[in-house]
Amino acid sequence: xxxxxxxxxxxxxxxxxxxxxxxxxxxxxxxxxxxxxxxxxxxxxxxxxxxxxxxxxxxxxxxxxxxxxxxxxxxxxxxxxxxxxxxxxxxxxxxxxxxxxxxxxxxxxxxxxxxxxxxxxxxxxxxxxxxxxxxxxxxxxxxxxxxxxxxxxxxxxxxxxxxxxxxxxxxxxxxxxxxxxxxxxxxxxxxxxxxxxxxxxxxxxxxxxxxxxxxxxxxxxxxxxxxxxxxxxxxxxxxxxxxxxxxxxxxxxxxxxxxxxxxxxxxxxxxxxxxxxxxxxxx
Amino acid sequence: xxxxxxxxxxxxxxxxxxxxxxxxxxxxxxxxxxxxxxxxxxxxxxxxxxxxxxxxxxxxxxxxxxxxxxxxxxxxxxxxxxxxxxxxxxxxxxxxxxxxxxxxxxxxxxxxxxxxxxxxxxxxxxxxxxxxxxxxxxxxxxxxxxxxxxxxxxxxxxxxxxxxxxxxxxxxxxxxxxxxxxxxxxxxxxx
Ligand code: SF4
Ligand code: SF4
Numbered sequence: 025x026x027x028x029x030x031x032x033x034x035x036x037x038x039x040x041x042x043x044x045x046x047x048x049x050x051x052x053x054x055x056x057x058x059x060x061x062x063x064x065x066x067x068x069x070x071x072x073x074x075x076x077x078x079x080x081x082x083x084x085x086x087x088x089x090x091x092x093x094x095x096x097x098x099x100x101x102x103x104x105x106x107x108x109x110x111x112x113x114x115x116x117x118x119x120x121x122x123x124x125x126x127x128x129x130x131x132x133x134x135x136x137x138x139x140x141x142x143x144x145x146x147x148x149x150x151x152x153x154x155x156x157x158x159x160x161x162x163x164x165x166x167x168x169x170x171x172x173x174x175x176x177x178x179x180x181x182x183x184x185x186x187x188x189x190x191x192x193x194x195x196x197x198x199x200x201x202x203x204x205x206x207x208x209x210x211x212x213x214x215x216x217x218x219x220x221x222x223x224x225x226x227x228x229x230x231x232x233x234x235x236x237x238x239x240x241x242x243x244x245x246x247x248x249x250x251x252x253x254x255x256x257x258x259x260x261x262x263x264x265x266x267x268x269x270x271x272x273x274x275x276x277x278x279x280x281x282x283x284x285x286x287x288x289x290x291x292x293x294x295x296x297x298x299x300x301x302x303x304x305x306x307x
Numbered sequence: 308x309x310x311x312x313x314x315x316x317x318x319x320x321x322x323x324x325x326x327x328x329x330x331x332x333x334x335x336x337x338x339x340x341x342x343x344x345x346x347x348x349x350x351x352x353x354x355x356x357x358x359x360x361x362x363x364x365x366x367x368x369x370x371x372x373x374x375x376x377x378x379x380x381x382x383x384x385x386x387x388x389x390x391x392x393x394x395x396x397x398x399x400x401x402x403x404x405x406x407x408x409x410x411x412x413x414x415x416x417x418x419x420x421x422x423x424x425x426x427x428x429x430x431x432x433x434x435x436x437x438x439x440x441x442x443x444x445x446x447x448x449x450x451x452x453x454x455x456x457x458x459x460x461x462x463x464x465x466x467x468x469x470x471x472x473x474x475x476x477x478x479x480x481x482x483x484x485x486x487x488x489x490x491x492x493x494x495x496x497x498x
Contacts, residue, residue: 033438038469062477065437070428072384073406078490085486128489177386178397187390213349213385220447221420222381225353258460296467 026056027145028090028097028137032104033065034250039101041293042250045279046100046142048288052157053149060089060097068103069217077121081128083108083139084115088129091137100142100279102249103216106174108139109181141175142248142279143192144183154199159287161201164306167281168205168242169193170233172252173213187211193246193278200285207240209233214255224266230255231263234271243304245275253277258298274301317368324365331404337394338362344388344398354378358388358398379405380418423450433484436477441470 035043050057063086072079087108090097099105115122115133126132146154171190179187188211194204212233215226233256237245247253257275264271274297284290284303294301328334338359345357356364356376364373373379382402389397409415415422427446431439444461464470 033440033475036437036475037440037471038464040468062479064477064483065432067432070425071432072403073425074410074429075487075490075494076403076407077494078487081486081490082483085482124493127493128486130489173383173385173387177390178399179390211387213383213387215349216383216385217424218350218381218383221418221424221451222353225350225381228352229349258464296469298463298467 025054025145025148026058026095027140028093028095029057029059030063030086030090030097030099030104030108031059032063032099032101034101034103039250039253039277041280041296042100042253042277045277045283045288045290045293049279049282049286050145052286052288053153055145055149057098058093058095060086060093063089066099066101066104066107068107072107077124077128079107080111080114080121081125082111084111084125084133085129085131087111087137087139088131088133091134094136096138096140098140098142098145100248102141102172102175103251105139105141106182109183112139113181141183143175143190143196146196147192151199154196154282157286158200160285160305162197162203162281162285162303162305163201165202165303166205166241166243167197167202168207168237168240168245169197169210169278170237170245170247170252170256171210172247172249173211173216175248176211193248196278196282197246200282202281202285205237205240205242207236207242209236212236214252216251216255219251219255219259223262226255227259227263227266230259231267231269234260234263234273235269237273238271242273244281244301245273246278246281247275248278260299272299274299274303276301311369311372313367313369316370320368320370323370324368327365327401327404327408331397331401333397333401333404335362335365335396335401338366338392338396339394341393343391343393344396347387347391349385349387350381350383354381358382358402362396362398362401373405374409374414375417377418378402379409380415380421420451423447431474433487434480435474436480436483437475439474441472442474444470 067079067082176184176187176190184190197204215229219226280293342359345351345359356378379402384399386399
């Protein structure tokens with residue numbers, strides 16, 4: 025499988041560990057990636073609040089670049105993914121909007137390239153292939169898979185098995201030899217970019233998510249979105265301070281967890297985290 | 308409580324609201340006020356008006372009240388409500404449509420932080436085609452007076468290699484601005 029890679033702004037900078045682990049895991053699994061030259065920002069978290077049309081045209085511009093490469097496009101960042109899916113959906117289902125978008129980007133979308141999330145890509149890989157790549161299984165490690173919002177909603181936009189109880193990430197954890205925990209906050213919202221404007225509200229949402237994960241017995245939380253990661257990892261100390269809690273739950277990207285289980289060196293990825301990442305396997 | 312003459316309100320604002328329905332494609336007339344949206348909304352606890360009441364106000368023509376509410380800006384666009392709504396009301400799309408209107412009319416003084424955040428985000432987007440995260444963080448800290456709140460995270464972020472000093476760039480530096488101009492021309496005349 026060969027895919028056009030759309031890293032997006034976060035993966036190029038603050039969430040480099042997500043990108044590094046994603047690229048390394050793809051290599052292990054025989055997925056070839058080619059970064060889209062001169063991709064542009066998808067416009068999340070703001071363009072949609074300034075101009076609806078611009079917010080569709082930005083990811084459409086990058087999607088058409090992927091189409092020119094003759095490849096489907098993978099966007100590991102959940103926000104880039106959702107924004108690109110909105111553009112794809114409008115262009116496939118709304119001819120009037122498609123015409124407007126094409127006028128803005130001054131290019132045509134033929135409808136051949138599709139947008140894929142990390143979870144969609146991984147679910148296309150046979151179980152045996154993933155299992156065969158695991159050299160350090162996550163034996164006894166309890167993982168709360170946290171999907172958040174934009175990866176699973178709205179369901180007619182995001183390709184998801186169940187918007188209230190998605191399972192694609194849980195399946196991966198199980199294939200890595202870990203134990204996905206059953207918990208009810210898989211798709212609760214972390215407040216996303218509101219952390220910059222309404223910090224207190226987001227800290228409360230983060231506290232709730234961490235608490236429920238902890239109550240479910242999770243050792244670790246797995247995510248697939250840079251903003252979920254910021255809100256649960258980087259802000260964990262602030263959450264503890266504000267609510268008098270003492271959470272110390274590592275929050276890792278699902279691809280980092282895969283990399284670790286596949287024997288890839290994760291020290292540089294984990295060094296970037298705020299909550300120290302310790303994966304306690306049982307003998 | 309303030310008294311509102313609803314007959315007058317609808318006379319005044321009915322047309323604007325019908326336009327909003329048309330442009331956003333969200334037909335708020337279908338909402339039967341079950342309240343499920345507000346029940347599951349993660350941000351409802353900080354909103355001044357709950358999501359289902361925003362819809363009710365629109366149904367009644369209370370446009371000014373909706374524009375003055377912080378709710379459309381507090382909405383995290385998480386789509387929990389839309390996923391569960393028995394009447395298929397796309398609330399996040401509606402909230403965003405209200406935001407676009409208030410943002411472009413510069414009626415955002417009641418949501419100062421949001422105004423700062425979005426204008427900084429758009430500034431870097433126009434300038435570089437990608438988001439300059441360090442620039443964004445600095446803008447926010449300086450302009451929202453949040454400096455002391457987050458200074459504890461700044462240094463570790465730099466040390467951990469999480470913030471690039473240099474801004475990213477795309478080759479065609481006028482690309483985004485031109486796209487935005489064309490979008491404005493096409494969307495021009497909309498509410
Ligand atoms: S869930 Fe839907 S029908 Fe019920 S109040 Fe909310 S928008 Fe209206
Ligand atoms: S989309 Fe907005 S209104 Fe709907 S549940 Fe999420 S935060 Fe609440």
